[in-house]
Amino acid sequence: MSFEILLSNAAALVVVVPLLGGAIAMLLGSSRLAWSWSLICALATFSLSLVLLSGVLSGENISYEMGAWVSPLGILFEIDALNVLLITLVSAMGLLALLYGLPTIDQEIDRHKHAMFFGTFLICVAGLIGVSITGDAFNVFVFLEVSSISTYVLVAMGSKQNRQALTASFNYLILGTIGATFFVIGVGLLYMATGTLNMVDISRVLAETGSDRVVRAAFAFIVIGLGLKIAMFPLHTWLPNAYSFSPSMIGVFLASTATKVALYMLIRFLYTVFSAGQSFETAMFDYVLAPMAVTAMIVCSVQASFQSDVRRLLAYSSVAQIGYMLLGLSMGTVAGLAAGLIHLFNHALMKGALFMAVGIAGLGLGVVRISEMRGLGKTMPLTAAGLTIAGLSLMGVPLTAGFISKYYLVIAALENGWWWAVVAIVVSSVLAIFYVGRMIEVMYLQEPPKTADDAVVTVRSPILPLVALYVLVIANVWFFFDPSLPMGLANTAANELIGGAGS
Amino acid sequence: MMTGLYVVISTGNLVKKLVGIGLFQTSVFQLYISLSKVRGAQPPIIEKPAKYGDAVKSAGEKSAETVTDLLAKIPEVTALDPASVYDPLMGVAYSNPLPHVLILTAIVVGVATLAVGLALVVRIREAYGTIEEDAIDDAEYKAEVNAS
Numbered sequence: 139m140s141f142e143i144l145l146s147n148a149a150a151l152v153v154v155v156p157l158l159g160g161a162i163a164m165l166l167g168s169s170r171l172a173w174s175w176s177l178i179c180a181l182a183t184f185s186l187s188l189v190l191l192s193g194v195l196s197g198e199n200i201s202y203e204m205g206a207w208v209s210p211l212g213i214l215f216e217i218d219a220l221n222v223l224l225i226t227l228v229s230a231m232g233l234l235a236l237l238y239g240l241p242t243i244d245q246e247i248d249r250h251k252h253a254m255f256f257g258t259f260l261i262c263v264a265g266l267i268g269v270s271i272t273g274d275a276f277n278v279f280v281f282l283e284v285s286s287i288s289t290y291v292l293v294a295m296g297s298k299q300n301r302q303a304l305t306a307s308f309n310y311l312i313l314g315t316i317g318a319t320f321f322v323i324g325v326g327l328l329y330m331a332t333g334t335l336n337m338v339d340i341s342r343v344l345a346e347t348g349s350d351r352v353v354r355a356a357f358a359f360i361v362i363g364l365g366l367k368i369a370m371f372p373l374h375t376w377l378p379n380a381y382s383f384s385p386s387m388i389g390v391f392l393a394s395t396a397t398k399v400a401l402y403m404l405i406r407f408l409y410t411v412f413s414a415g416q417s418f419e420t421a422m423f424d425y426v427l428a429p430m431a432v433t434a435m436i437v438c439s440v441q442a443s444f445q446s447d448v449r450r451l452l453a454y455s456s457v458a459q460i461g462y463m464l465l466g467l468s469m470g471t472v473a474g475l476a477a478g479l480i481h482l483f484n485h486a487l488m489k490g491a492l493f494m495a496v497g498i499a500g501l502g503l504g505v506v507r508i509s510e511m512r513g514l515g516k517t518m519p520l521t522a523a524g525l526t527i528a529g530l531s532l533m534g535v536p537l538t539a540g541f542i543s544k545y546y547l548v549i550a551a552l553e554n555g556w557w558w559a560v561v562a563i564v565v566s567s568v569l570a571i572f573y574v575g576r577m578i579e580v581m582y583l584q585e586p587p588k589t590a591d592d593a594v595v596t597v598r599s600p601i602l603p604l605v606a607l608y609v610l611v612i613a614n615v616w617f618f619f620d621p622s623l624p625m626g627l628a629n630t631a632a633n634e635l636i637g638g639a640g641s
Numbered sequence: 642m643m644t645g646l647y648v649v650i651s652t653g654n655l656v657k658k659l660v661g662i663g664l665f666q667t668s669v670f671q672l673y674i675s676l677s678k679v680r681g682a683q684p685p686i687i688e689k690p691a692k693y694g695d696a697v698k699s700a701g702e703k704s705a706e707t708v709t710d711l712l713a714k715i716p717e718v719t720a721l722d723p724a725s726v727y728d729p730l731m732g733v734a735y736s737n738p739l740p741h742v743l744i745l746t747a748i749v750v751g752v753a754t755l756a757v758g759l760a761l762v763v764r765i766r767e768a769y770g771t772i773e774e775d776a777i778d779d780a781e782y783k784a785e786v787n788a789s
Binding site: 276279280283287290291294297301302304305307308311312315316318319322323326329330335 | 642646669746747750754762
């Protein structure tokens, strides 16, 4: 097989490699072998996604016809500026999470389950990439469930540490399945109204025929179904438990990718399928999405401030941050959508880094609660520094990527005349100072726990997790100074989505 | 559909919740199947000696055919060649086979979800000794109180 065939089929391989690789990893049996194999697969997936990224950056959108069935009949994989960002993000986070995972997994999961665990993880990666890449509405459901079912399993793997992982996973399963089924109902109604499943084709038919009640019902079902997967504010109850009781590697991966991919799907449906500007859609933006986003930003930040479990705190903060992204896309303007997308990207970086840092602290000192983090600045200085930088990014302090996305979000809100949204962003950021500040205060200003002979316990962190952590921390700072990559893609994507709908 | 959803929400028994999910999903499957039915139409089975026609081949070929070309061929697939049709009723209209295929996939997904769900219930029973949601909450609360 020549190299060129490999490249021209990159769009298919980026899903196939982790999917088959996952199945093979399960057969390998030995923990180290399965891990190395998964790492190779993740690396291959990441390089393939870079191939796609460079293809899109050179200005060409890629479409790939599965099995060479022509467009509206067959399943089409479409890659443009919007989803190439997601594909790269998911594959990069998959790779980093694997790098990070080895020592933590040794501690958290029984050895004989490792091969299965890594296999399931790769399948989850494949599902998430599949959701982002496909241009077929029903195919989305299939990949969404591939990723969700493997996620339920992965979350439940945390049960060795804490049996609550089981109930958390079960609740996630129930709510996730309801969400997916709602989504299927919506897709079915759309199919009833348009007679096609290809997203571009649906939007073409809808533009010709206009909307009727069936289409509006489909719209509602799809938004609610995806809302459950995104953890949109009132539908977020599964998220904090699922994130905080899962193995820390899975916490890292889920927090930075799973909800983002579902959010991408919502953007796809709102802007590509139901072309923006239809009256029921703008009504939903103004009266449902934007208020919910603002409520999420404030209420969940307050909830985060009152958590004593570090990972629960981060999980609640995730729901609040999802509010920012929803706010961005509910503005319905190019600037707003682009700001939402940039925040999606940056939030993945910072939350990934935060969950990693907390996981490393948990590995060394068994930290679960904030009070147990005292003196971390002395006992694990590198980890504490990483956590601080990522935390500052979460607050949106200048010199970190978080500042960029909040800045653009505020600008976009002002352009739209949504002063209340700006107030909400500021209030939520102040609350973020409270909950991040609490961690920083405990880490640096309180004395570390002493051993019997009054010496400070210093813990050497394992090297691989630290490498992964610092890749993300550096990315957090890097994308403040050079935000051209995510910004360029986000702007192109927003222009394509909104411009395409308007013309 | 709503009965299933109601069962999921109302019951505290985890297995019953899964039954509710199953009911909910199955009714969605029926929704799909019902929308594939064309009144007075044949089931989508071609009653013709297996002779894989030109239309199938040309659709499978890697070709630069435009969409309209291919769509123009679809009537040939469904209507068939009148001379070679055995049944006089054939070639009139078929029910839409696509939703059936979709639901086949969805059934597989549903089975997988149910399997994972039941496996989780087994593990929950091992960990807590109960499958009632209230009892689990009680156990958690007691554990929390004892710890602090």
